[in-house]
Amino acid sequence: MESLYGIKMCYDIVIIGAGPAGLTAGIFARSKMMKTLILEAGRVGGQLMSLYPEKGIHNYPGFESVQARKLSDRLYAQAESLGCEIRENEKVVEINDGDEELIVVTPKGSHRARSVLVAIGMGDFRPxxxxxxxxxxxxxxxxxxxxxxxxxxxxxxxxxxxxxxxxxxxxxxxxxxxxxxxxxxxxxxxxxxxxxxxxxxxxxxxxxxxxxxxxxxxxxxxxxxxxxxxxxxxxxxxxxxxxxxIDANMDDLKKWGLELTPGGLVKVDVNMGTNRNGVFACGDAVDYPGKYKQIITACGEAATATQSAYKFVKKPYWA
Ligand SMILES: Cc1cc2nc3c(=O)[nH]c(=O)nc-3n(C[C@H](O)[C@H](O)[C@H](O)COP(=O)(O)OP(=O)(O)OC[C@H]3O[C@@H](n4cnc5c(N)ncnc54)[C@H](O)[C@@H]3O)c2cc1C
CATH class of the missing domain: 3.50.50.60 (FAD/NAD(P)-binding domain)
Structure with a gap:
């Protein structure tokens, strides 16, 4: 049956942002067979590709040193090979409440989602x-x-x-x-x-x-x-x-009805849940006591957030 918005398909999770947090979330979501869409405002890779593609990363476990561009390529390839649908140049402008689900709106169309993960890093940032x-x-x-x-x-x-x-x-x-x-x-x-x-x-x-x-x-x-x-x-x-x-631009967050910290980042609970039902967040976009903005922490939070979204959507007997 078509929804109010005329879109038939409903994703289990729509991930906003394809930096390390968003791509890792995609990898974890697909390992749980969640139907996954990743929407990226620009090109895949987040800060690794837009700010420091040539730089070596020396603190990502498993690699003594890896060029940022190569780590991004690997995350991209892994997310894609596991079956994530990834759309570049599609910036999310709204997250609305639908009949029974969320509607993620971009200038190119609307997407139905049982859960949403906000992984927008520093938003529309500028050096x-x-x-x-x-x-x-x-x-x-x-x-x-x-x-x-x-x-x-x-x-x-x-x-x-x-x-x-x-x-x-x-x-x-x-x-x-x-x-x-x-x-x-x-x-x-x-x-x-x-x-x-x-x-x-x-x-x-x-x-x-x-x-x-x-x-x-x-x-x-x-x-x-x-x-x-x-x-x-x-x-x-x-x-x-x-x-x-970098000057972060998190204006989008204000429009999405998310509760923010005094510093203007997304306030999350221990499950990476936000104040909105079914909306989770992770990576540089979130803040909490002890937050350390690094790739490894963004990826760790993405794993937790995806597990929470999975429990929210699939409601397994053990959760
Ligand atoms: C110069 C520099 C060097 C660094 N070096 C290291 C290092 O060596 N090791 C390390 O661990 N960390 C390093 N970091 C930190 C690391 O890059 C970040 O912690 C990490 O990129 C955070 O990942 P993220 O996915 O949360 O955000 P991001 O990488 O910022 O990705 C967010 C993505 O969301 C997209 N987006 C934003 N708004 C929207 C929207 N409305 N709709 C759709 N998409 C949207 C953006 O275009 C972006 O691609 C460095 C940071 C900088 C600035």
């Missing part, structure tokens, strides 16, 4: 900007917020901005093929000791207590002007990579 002259004009012409593939770095002078783990790791990748400097506004890095140690042993030139004054060039970046110890000077650069954090 933080330095906010100095030349940045916007030269963006895409030498000013970048992600590290290009190694082949594109060869022969270029790279200046990395940032003091965290990912800035250091990207500087080390760049250093393996080309002349690289890292600029940080503080006297110490805010990163794991192992990364700082690797940086010290590398050829990366570290400019501490330094801030950027401007990005300079005509059609493309030619140099960056820095200020350090009250002195201003130019550093030649073909590529300036800015890695100073």
């Amino acid at each position: 933080k900007k330095m906010g100095c002259p030349g940045e916007d004009r030269l963006s895409g012409r030498g000013v970048s917020y992600i590290l290009p593939v190694k082949e594109e770095l060869v022969g270029k002078k790279v200046v990395m901005f940032g003091g965290g783990n990912s800035a250091i790791e990207m500087a080390l990748i760049s250093d393996s093929v080309t002349d690289t400097a890292i600029v940080h506004r503080r006297p110490e890095f805010r990163a794991d000791e192992s990364n700082v140690d690797s940086l010290r042993k590398s050829n990366v030139r570290a400019l501490m207590n330094a801030s950027v004054v401007s990005f300079n060039g005509g059609d493309a970046v030619e140099s960056v002007t820095l200020e350090q110890d009250g002195k201003t000077f130019d550093v030649p650069a073909d590529l300036a990579v800015i890695n100073i954090g």
Whole structure:
């Protein structure tokens, strides 16, 4: 029988977001034979593909080191081979209550769901900007917020901005093929000791207590002007990579009727349940005391959330 919305098929679970959390949820849902749809606003892979595809991940168990792009490809392949239906470029705009189920609405159509899993990470996020002259004009012409593939770095002078783990790791990748400097506004890095140690042993030139004054060039970046110890000077650069954090945009969550934490993330219980019946959440989109935003935790939460959704949908005798 057709529902009010004219859609016949009903998924056991519709997963919103195809980052590590959403893809892992898909893997667990299919192992329970749940009919699974994953809707992704952009391309599959989440932050791994959109922010740091070239970076190595050294803290995902089972891999001493794995390139972010490769881990994403593996998660994608596993979810797809298990039978998840995955749709890219389909951004969820509403989660409505249907007759007996939930209706997930996108600009391309509506999907009936017995349960919904919100795994939208940082939502419609944007990399933080330095906010100095030349940045916007030269963006895409030498000013970048992600590290290009190694082949594109060869022969270029790279200046990395940032003091965290990912800035250091990207500087080390760049250093393996080309002349690289890292600029940080503080006297110490805010990163794991192992990364700082690797940086010290590398050829990366570290400019501490330094801030950027401007990005300079005509059609493309030619140099960056820095200020350090009250002195201003130019550093030649073909590529300036800015890695100073991300601005999350979680406006969608407010429209979906989900109870949020004071920090604007989804409030979840121990089962990764939300205030809405049949709606679960996991990954960077959620917050709770002790939350640690990492791939492994996003995947762990996805396993719990999927188990909860399974119990909600299938109501097994043992649950
Ligand atoms: C530079 C950097 C380096 C990092 N390095 C590491 C590391 O080495 N190790 C580690 O463990 N962690 C690392 N992290 C953290 C890790 O990337 C995150 O914790 C992880 O990606 C969270 O996964 P997620 O699936 O919750 O969210 P995300 O990866 O953000 O994926 C969410 C997905 O949801 C989609 N989406 C958003 N809104 C909608 C919508 N309305 N409809 C449909 N889809 C939507 C997004 O497009 C995105 O693809 C790093 C983070 C950054 C920024």
